[in-house]
Amino acid sequence: MPSNGCWTCRDRKIRCDEGRPKCQKCAHSNRECRGYGLKLSWPGAKSKRSLIGNPSRGSTDSKSHGSIFLHTDFLDMEIHQYLSKSAGRQVHGESNRDLLSLNRPVTIHWKPFQLRNTEIDLLAYFESVxxxxxxxxxxxxxxxxxxxxRLALLDTTSSSKCVLWSILALASLHKNGNQYQTMQLKLTAVALLKSSSTDGVDEAVAVRHIAAGMIMTTLEIHSNEDRDSQWTWFLCGSGRLMHRSLHILEALGSDGSMLHDWTSYYGSLTGFTLRHWRRMAPISTSVGSEMPDSRMVKPPPVCSPSTHKSMGLPENSHDFLKLIRDIFHGILRPSDAGYHDPAYAESLKDWEYRVKKYTVSYDKNTEKDRNSIRGWDDNFQLELFKLALLIYIERSARSSSGQSEKVTSYTQRGFAVLSQMNYCELPFPLFIIGSEAQSDEERTLILGLVRSGDANQSHPLSRLESMLQAIWAQNDLETNYELDYTMKLDTVMTSSPRLPCFA
Incomplete structure (x- = not known):
């Protein structure tokens, strides 16, 4: 279950990003990442601190005492670690927030031992991989x-089961691939989603449906089915349900915020995908077929750009998500009305200013980071996202792939940051910054990061690689003219056999 970071970061007394298989803090400092498992030390019999082999304090006869065994669980060790920081003494004025965050596991009605061994194995695989x-x-x-x-194992209702079977399906996909077992688990999860909605969706059911829908979104994104865009159905279903259940998520506190930000993050970046996917007629090839195949499944009407825009984001959404939404929904094409209006030019300047000035501010009163992005513990990730947005704003404003001093500056900074990373899990910055790669060294760096992320199973970045190579080919062919930047993205993303995801 959740840890407080790898043992290397714990020993260094720094915050760990908890990356797998090793954290970025250790990777960036060239240190060995010693993992996240429970670590117990077994002192020798002669050690003064030994609990085994030594008599208890106050004992005069060591022969009358045997070895001492401790019955502890994970939380006991966490409390021990907390107390050992101050040797059991309360320091005046020091916050107890670390202690308050330690909660005993909630008793659950549906315990894992009631599952079959194969299902228990998949649960363990989901947690670790x-x-x-x-x-x-x-x-x-x-x-x-x-x-x-917690949502999956809370009780035996269909809504909890659909979360559980979604987890099992995702674990099976990564462990066994698109095999029969994965398909059966997926179909079971979908059937449970349907059956748990027959009598209406109350507050408890809504929360679990959001979670199950997001897990299924991840499963479909990672599926190897090239002509499958079903992830948009699950994502948009979760998004619409979230908008109808904001008061419920707010009442759940940190758990509700977690689901809210998770869903909103995918939804915000889907705005970029929908701006460029299928915005042009199918391309005729030399063999007389069409690319992409017009018979392929298209995004559902619920995920159309106009519908997606009307859904927006709630007012309590993270400021950075609001900024992403404003940019993707506000960028105009040269053919759009208002493209040449002074008001639109001011909007572009405002977005550029907001991106450049976005920082994590510290609130001394609450001792929390306002607008922090806890999933991005490393500043490299936020910097990359900001640079990618700046490049996209500048390119879209000029609608040109030609030379630009601003783009050159942003790109150079982006590659300077990427060169310090062993892997990157952010497809959008990799795609936008990588599209600007000109030299073999820059392209090799991008491909190395893409392939390392794909090898770590953090994201299906192999599809990103094919789109980047298509962009580079067009850039190399662009000698006597400047390509329209927006049309180039439209064409390359549309030529992908499935709807790409950049979350």
């Missing part, structure tokens, strides 16, 4: 994993 595929924004993966487990 498959949960790393969850694209997080304002939460750590361990926190999100813990929340999903």
């Amino acid at each position: 498959a949960s790393n595929t969850l694209a997080t924004f304002n939460q750590t993966r361990s926190e999100l994993c813990g929340l999903l487990f």
Whole structure:
């Protein structure tokens, strides 16, 4: 279950980003990441601190005492670690927030031992491996994993079961691939979603449906079915349900905020996808077929750009998500009415200013970071996202792929940041910054990051690689003319056999 970071970061007394298989803090400092498991030390018999082999304090006859065994659980060790920081003494004025965050596990009605062995194995695989595929924004993966487990194992209702079977399906996909077991688990989860809605969706059911829908979104994104865009159905269903259940999520406190930000993050970046997907006629190829195939499943009407825009984001959404939404929904094409209006030019300047000035501010009264992005513990990730947005604003404003001093400056800074990372899990910055790569060194760097992320199963970045190579090919062919930037993105993203996801 959730940890407080790898043992290397704990020993260094710094905050860990809890990356898998090793955290970025250790990777950036070239240190060995010693993992997240429970670590117990077994002192020798002659050690003064030994609990085994030594008599208790006050004992005069060591022969009358045997070995001492401790019956502890994970929380006991966490409390011990907390107390050992101050040797059991309360420091005046020091906050107890670390202690308050330690809660005994809630008793659940549906215990894992009631599941079959194969299902228990999949739960363990999800916790240790498959949960790393969850694209997080304002939460750590361990926190999100813990929340999903609580929702899945809360009781025996169909709404809890649909969360559980969604988890099992995602774990099976990453462990076994698109095999029969994965398909059966997925169909069971969908059937449970339907059956738990027959009598209406109350507050408890709504929360679990949002969670199950987001897990199914992740499953469909990672599926190897090239002609499958069903992730948009699950995402938009979760998004619409979230908008109808904001008061419920608010009442749930941190758990509700976690689901809210998780869903909103995907929804915000889907705005970029829908701006460029299928915005042009199918491309005729030399063999007389069409690319992409017009018979492929299109995004559902509920996810059309106009509908997606009308859904918007709630007022209590994270400020950075609001900024992303404003940019993707506000950028105009040269053919759009208002493209040449002075008001639109002012909007572009405002977005550029807001992106540049966005920082994490510290509130001394609450000792919390306002507008912090807890899923992005490393400043590199926020900087990359800001640079990608600035490049996209500048390119879209000029609607040109030609030379630009601003783009050159942003790109150079972006590659300077990327060169310090061992892997990157943010598809949007990788795509936008990577599209500007000109030299073999820059393209090799991008491909290395894409492939390392794909190898870690953090995101299906192999599809991103094919789109980047298509962009680079067009950039290399662009010698005597300047391509329209927006049309280039339209064409490359539309040529992808499935709806791309950049979350």
